[in-house]
Amino acid sequence: MNDDLQNLELSEDEKKLYEELLPDDINELSDFGAQRRHFLKLMTAAGGGILALQMLGAQEIFGHPVSESAMSELQAASIENSVKVAFRVNGSGKSLTIDSRMTLLDSLRERLQLTGTKKGCDHGQCGACTVMVDGRRVLSCLTLAATCEGKSVTTIEGLSKDGELHPMQAAFVKHDGFQCGFCTPGQICSAVALLREAKNGEASYVTSDIRSKPRSLKLSDDEIRERMSGNICRCGAYPNIVAAIREVHSGKEVAQKWQFVSENTKQIVRIDEKIKTIQ
Amino acid sequence: MRPFKYSKTNNVNTATQMLTVNPTAKFLAGGTNLLDLMKEDVERPNELVDVTQLNLVQIKPITNGLNKGGVSIGALGNNTDLANDAIIRQNFPLLSQAILAGASAQIRNMATNGGNLNQRTRCQYFYDVTMPCNKRAPGSGCGAFEGINRMHAIFGWSENCVAVHPSDMCIALVALDAVIKVQGPKGEVRSIPFVEYHRLPGDTPEKDNNLHQGELITAIEIPKNNFAGKSYYLKVRDRASYAFALISVAAALETEGTKIKQVRVAMGGVSHKPWRAMEAEKFLVGKIADEANFKLAAEAEMQMAKPLEHNKYKIELGKRAIVRALMQAMNGQKLNS
Numbered sequence: 070m071n072d073d074l075q076n077l078e079l080s081e082d083e084k085k086l087y088e089e090l091l092p093d094d095i096n097e098l099s100d101f102g103a104q105r106r107h108f109l110k111l112m113t114a115a116g117g118g119i120l121a122l123q124m125l126g127a128q129e130i131f132g133h134p135v136s137e138s139a140m141s142e143l144q145a146a147s148i149e150n151s152v153k154v155a156f157r158v159n160g161s162g163k164s165l166t167i168d169s170r171m172t173l174l175d176s177l178r179e180r181l182q183l184t185g186t187k188k189g190c191d192h193g194q195c196g197a198c199t200v201m202v203d204g205r206r207v208l209s210c211l212t213l214a215a216t217c218e219g220k221s222v223t224t225i226e227g228l229s230k231d232g233e234l235h236p237m238q239a240a241f242v243k244h245d246g247f248q249c250g251f252c253t254p255g256q257i258c259s260a261v262a263l264l265r266e267a268k269n270g271e272a273s274y275v276t277s278d279i280r281s282k283p284r285s286l287k288l289s290d291d292e293i294r295e296r297m298s299g300n301i302c303r304c305g306a307y308p309n310i311v312a313a314i315r316e317v318h319s320g321k322e323v324a325q326k327w328q329f330v331s332e333n334t335k336q337i338v339r340i341d342e343k344i345k346t347i348q
Numbered sequence: 349m350r351p352f353k354y355s356k357t358n359n360v361n362t363a364t365q366m367l368t369v370n371p372t373a374k375f376l377a378g379g380t381n382l383l384d385l386m387k388e389d390v391e392r393p394n395e396l397v398d399v400t401q402l403n404l405v406q407i408k409p410i411t412n413g414l415n416k417g418g419v420s421i422g423a424l425g426n427n428t429d430l431a432n433d434a435i436i437r438q439n440f441p442l443l444s445q446a447i448l449a450g451a452s453a454q455i456r457n458m459a460t461n462g463g464n465l466n467q468r469t470r471c472q473y474f475y476d477v478t479m480p481c482n483k484r485a486p487g488s489g490c491g492a493f494e495g496i497n498r499m500h501a502i503f504g505w506s507e508n509c510v511a512v513h514p515s516d517m518c519i520a521l522v523a524l525d526a527v528i529k530v531q532g533p534k535g536e537v538r539s540i541p542f543v544e545y546h547r548l549p550g551d552t553p554e555k556d557n558n559l560h561q562g563e564l565i566t567a568i569e570i571p572k573n574n575f576a577g578k579s580y581y582l583k584v585r586d587r588a589s590y591a592f593a594l595i596s597v598a599a600a601l602e603t604e605g606t607k608i609k610q611v612r613v614a615m616g617g618v619s620h621k622p623w624r625a626m627e628a629e630k631f632l633v634g635k636i637a638d639e640a641n642f643k644l645a646a647e648a649e650m651q652m653a654k655p656l657e658h659n660k661y662k663i664e665l666g667k668r669a670i671v672r673a674l675m676q677a678m679n680g681q682k683l684n685s
Contacts, residue, residue, distance in 0.1 A: 149351050169354035169396075172383075192384050196454060205428075205457045211383045212458070215354045216376070216398055259454065266453070271432045274448040274589070279441045280576065283432060298589035299452025 152215040158183065159227025167214050174198045174209035177224060185225035185254045189301075196300035199255035199262075200224045206262035208299075225254035228261065237261050240313035245327050248304030256300045260314045263296050267318060288318055349386050356398035360531055360564060366397045368533040368562040375399045375564060377424060377463040380455050385468065389477055390484055400424060400460075404566055407433045415527065417572030423462030423565040427517065428453070430461055440570055442579035442600055446520035449583040452590050462565035464517045465528065465545065469556045469620050471500060471511040482508045483553045490553075498658040499592065502666070503619040509553030510656060512617055513546060514592050520581060522622040523598040523614035527569045533562040539569075546621030553620070575600035575612065580676035583616075584669055593617035595665050597625075597673035601637060608637045613649070613670060618662065625649045628670060637678060639671060646670035 150169040155162065158181060165180055174191075177183045177200070189197030191210045198210040201223040228235035237260050240246070247253040270283030275295045288296070293314050294307070302310065309326070316323040330338075355373075357363050367373050373395035376382060385391040405425040410418045419435055430436060431447040447456065450464075473479045473491035480489035492500055492510050500510040526542040546557050559565070579600040585591040596616035602609045611632045613625035628649040635641045646667040653663050 150353050152354050169352055170349045192387065193380060193455060196452065199454055206454045207458050208380070208454045211380050211455075213354070213376070213379060213383065213396075216379070216400060263453070269432075271428065272437065272444060272448060273453075274445065274583075276448075279437055279444050279448075281437075282434060283437070295589050296453055299454045 154215055154218050156217040156219060157221040159223060165214065169213070169215055171214045172210055173200070173202075173212040173214045173217055173222065176214040177209060177222075183224050183226050186258075187251055187254055189252065189255070194301070195252070195255075196259060197252050197255040199258045199300065201258055201262055204262070204265065206259050223258070225258055228257065235261065236317050237264075237313070240317045241310070243325050244309045244313040244316070244323070245306070245325070246310040246313040247302070247306050252300060252302045252304075256297070256302065256310055259297060259300045260310075260317070263293070263314065264318055266296070267292075288315075290315065293318070350389070350392050350394075352386075352393055353395040354398065355395060356401060358401040358403070360402055360404070360566065361533075361535055363397055363399050363402065364531060364533040364562050364564050366395075367564075370395050371561055373397055377460040378426065378455075378458040379463075380451075380459045381463070381467040385475075388475055390475060399564065404462075405429075407435060409435065410569060415569050415571040418570050421461055421568045421570070423567055424460050427451075427456040427459045427461065427464060431456065439576050440520075440524060440573075441576060442524065442581055442598055443517070443520045443570070445579075445581040446516045446596075446598060449581055449593075449596070450516035461517075461568060464515055465521075465565060465568075466557065466559070467515060469509075469511050469513045469546070472496075474511060483511065483549075486552075486554050493656070496658060497656040499594070499617070500656055500659055501619050502653040502655050502659060502662050503615075503623050504548040505620060505654070505656075506549045506551070506553070508551060509549035509620060511549075511553075512619060513556070513621055514616075515622065516581070516583060516593065516596060516616060518542075518546070518622040519596055519598045519614045519616040521568065521570070522624050523600055523612040524570050524573065524575070525612075527571075528565055529567040529569065530559060530563045531566050532560065537566075542568075542622075543624055549620045556620075573600070574602040574610070577680060578603065578677045580673050580679075582669055582673040582676060584665060595662055595669045597666075597669045599670070599673035599677040601674065601677050603637050606636050606638075608632050608635055608641075611674075613645070613674070615649075615666065615670075618653070618666065625670065627652060637674075639675060642671045642674040643667070645674075 148166065148168050151166050152169050153166050155164040163181060165176060167176060174186060174188055177186050186200055186209055187197040188210065189195035193208050193211045198208055199206050200209045202217065202220050228238060237257050241253065241257055267286045267288050270286055272279050273292055273295045275291050290311050293311050312323050355366060367375065372393055374382065374393040376396040376398045377400055382391055402424055404422040406422045407425060407430065408420050410416055410420050421430060427447050431444045437444050451459065471492050473481045473495065474483050479491040482488060482490050490507065490509055493507055497510055501512050522542045528540045528542060528545050529537060530540065531537050540558065544558065547555055581598050583593050583596040585593055593616045595618065598614040600612040611629050613628045615623040615625055628645040631645040631648045632641060649670060650663050650667050653666065655663055
């Protein structure tokens with residue numbers, strides 16, 4: 070630790086934070102460098118000083134709660150161009166003070182601990198960050214959180230109800246609609262929104278008759294592929310993703326193309342291995 | 349991303365004044381292009397004025413004036429709603445098709461109609477801040493002119509810039525003779541014919557369009573036409589979906605018997621601005637609507653093309669795309685399958 074830093078006094082903000090975080094130590098708080106060093110060490114260990122508070126939330130870092138009001142006051146003071154925003158996430162109201170630059174994606178992941186939504190390219194090219202805002206699928210990486218005032222956001226964490234998977238989630242599991250799983254939350258949010266779009270008769274580039282009045286559509290596999298083109302899967306699970314969506318969209322069971330290894334198959338494999346060993 | 353002040357307003361006058369008071373501020377609508385460019389440090393506004401709360405979202409028939417029988421489209425509605433509007437699908441299916449050929453469902457849900465027009469004409473050299481680009485840094489040179497220019501312009505470029513306008517929606521709008529309504533900071537309004545809105549690069553490639561600082565697009569008007577039964581938007585790209593056009597063609601016909609009464613042809617992926625294929629149109633008026641004439645029209649248009657080192661393929665591709673789009677238009681919008 071730099072000697073100059075040791076001789077600095079704690080700022081008002083820092084004192085306040087110290088009080089919140091370590092109430093037992095507050096009486097011993099002095100202007101001596103040792104205390105300052107102790108404080109800075111805590112902050113640094115927690116992952117990057119004052120900034121860490123904005124990024125991670127003090128509750129997470131220090132393991133004991135800090136009052137919301139203290140947090141927001143501290144943040145407002147330490148955040149450049151701070152914006153207050155209130156919106157609903159998966160049905161519950163959230164109020165945040167954020168840097169104007171913060172995207173919806175970062176506020177979900179870094180401030181609200183909803184890490185299901187993934188950061189892929191962060192440039193609107195991969196679809197991994199897809200969430201629904203007021204029922205429509207959008208890219209959270211290109212949405213400023215500040216623009217979400219009063220809106221209702223649904224993420225992958227908000228799809229299941231009463232411990233039951235959303236039918237689209239269940240279908241992705243059944244049809245093995247993923248390999249590494251990184252794109253999956255975005256794929257599923259996108260697919261759930263797609264169901265509603267088809268129901269509303271929204272057209273796509275491959276819809277054969279654009280001019281006909283919008284009505285509930287039965288989607289072909291070509292339609293599903295076109296409508297899901299904003300979600301990239303580098304593992305190439307596309308055929309299985311299409312199968313999962315087709316099943317939920319059509320309401321008709323689609324046979325899964327894979328199965329767990331049976332006991333019988335396992336034995337055959339074991340015998341094969343034994344033969345190899347003998348040879 | 350550089351720090352910026354976030355402001356918002358639900359009043360058009362206030363919005364336009366805010367951009368006049370602070371000339372380095374920008375309007376924020378869908379943000380799908382602007383935020384991306386800010387992350388790349390290409391766009392550097394010090395203030396964003398969020399205009400998404402302005403009441404400019406309606407799509408309504410025009411009942412009087414010059415464009416009577418046409419449609420007025422609010423600038424701040426989103427691309428999905430526009431493409432799926434019943435009036436647009438019925439009377440201007442070319443526009444629906446073009447919008448749906450662009451971007452992805454997520455982006456169309458976010459992107460606004462005015463914002464689509466104002467997305468930057470751009471290429472990879474514009475995005476890469478380590479490369480020269482006259483559009484991003486005037487005077488620094490054009491990286492693409494002697495660099496990798498497979499995706500670039502064949503019409504109307506200058507040595508200062510060879511990038512193309514990436515919008516699909518704008519190709520349909522220029523074909524349909526749309527008019528852009530804008531409002532300035534003193535409340536003054538003006539109408540800009542679509543074909544005059546975007547610019548060729550010339551010596552000022554940093555300017556994509558003729559909007560003045562502080563002016564806001566409030567609406568886009570499309571005059572009535574008789575193209576609905578015979579129009580088609582063809583997009584040719586490297587992958588089946590979610591990619592920029594190598595070439596796209598918006599084609600619309602009105603026939604009388606076997607002859608062409610009126611025709612519109614516009615091209616994307618070929619120029620700094622949405623390209624109206626006037627030579628092809630001029631050739632076709634009064635001719636019989638058949639493949640032979642479509643081929644001659646395509647030849648007439650493409651003979652003016654000046655390809656770069658890596659995009660000579662766009663000449664032949666452009667010809668075939670014009671013919672195919674016109675043939676498809678004659679069959680209505682239905683896809684060959």
